[in-house]
Amino acid sequence: MYYYDTTSNQSYHPAEYPIVNSTYTESLIPPNVYGSTYNYSNYYNQNYFNVGDQYQYEGEYAFLRPACQNSQPNYNKNWTFLDNSSLHSSYTLDSTGNSLDNSKINASFSPDNYTSTEVSNQNLNSTRCSKSRKQLLPDEAVDIMNDWFQDHIHNPYPTMEEKEKLARLGGITVKQVNAWFSNRRNRSQNTKPKRIKRAIEQEMNEMIHQLSYNSNKTEIIEKFRRTFMSN
DNA sequence: AGCGATGATTGGAC
DNA sequence: GTCCAATCATCGCT
Numbered sequence: 229m230y231y232y233d234t235t236s237n238q239s240y241h242p243a244e245y246p247i248v249n250s251t252y253t254e255s256l257i258p259p260n261v262y263g264s265t266y267n268y269s270n271y272y273n274q275n276y277f278n279v280g281d282q283y284q285y286e287g288e289y290a291f292l293r294p295a296c297q298n299s300q301p302n303y304n305k306n307w308t309f310l311d312n313s314s315l316h317s318s319y320t321l322d323s324t325g326n327s328l329d330n331s332k333i334n335a336s337f338s339p340d341n342y343t344s345t346e347v348s349n350q351n352l353n354s355t356r357c358s359k360s361r362k363q364l365l366p367d368e369a370v371d372i373m374n375d376w377f378q379d380h381i382h383n384p385y386p387t388m389e390e391k392e393k394l395a396r397l398g399g400i401t402v403k404q405v406n407a408w409f410s411n412r413r414n415r416s417q418n419t420k421p422k423r424i425k426r427a428i429e430q431e432m433n434e435m436i437h438q439l440s441y442n443s444n445k446t447e448i449i450e451k452f453r454r455t456f457m458s459n
Numbered sequence: 460a461g462c463g464a465t466g467a468t469t470g471g472a473c
Numbered sequence: 474g475t476c477c478a479a480t481c482a483t484c485g486c487t
Contacts, residue, residue, distance in 0.1 A: 363484085385476090406475085406476090410477075410478095413476090413477090414478065419476080419478085420477085
């Protein structure tokens with residue numbers, strides 16, 4: 229049995245789906261499941277979705293596409309998650325355009341049906357996956373995180389609750405929020421270790437300055453410099 | 460081809 | 474578990 233993925237217009241055997249674990253499926257959350265037009269309450273405690281979960285896009289049904297290495301979620305499409313009732317009344321096409329039995333599909337797509345060996349043996353660099361493109365985070369997500377960063381410039385460390393809120397508002401995952409803040413702090417020299425290092429150096433410089441004004445203590449100053457300064 | 464920007468990953472510290 | 478620095482990978486641009 230093959231499955232038709234309307235996001236890539238390709239058919240796959242279920243065993244070809246290369247990665248079924250939380251690390252990759254977490255990055256495949258369609259953004260609009262958090263949106264205002266979506267009744268999110270039924271899935272409030274579900275923070276990731278499995279490869280093979282079914283979604284509706286512009287009237288067409290599609291499976292969540294496979295999590296190839298370096299694959300990125302498609303943030304630009306207006307995904308709608310199908311709840312269980314509509315899932316069973318929907319249809320899906322196979323490689324020849326025939327309708328498939330959804331109850332069989334859902335059973336076959338359970339990650340438990342495949343061993344970790346089967347999954348890890350898949351070739352992540354197959355031609356099917358090589359077309360994946362690196363995508364930027366949604367502008368809205370970056371804007372929201374940038375605002376938060378500027379508002380907390382002296383301690384840019386969101387709590388877990390704040391990370392979840394930023395992720396929800398931006399339509400991205402908490403993992404992506406973590407990576408964004410880590411990169412942002414590091415690249416703006418605003419991590420705690422770097423701030424501490426700068427503060428120590430500044431204090432050392434001030435002490436050197438004071439010593440040099442108060443009396444002639446060249447020897448102490450040089451020892452101080454050798455001990456605390458990097459150059 | 461080279462480069463800067465950016466998102467993701469990794470191994471280690473704690 | 475979180476956070477870090479370093480690094481990788483891919484984008485757009487020239």
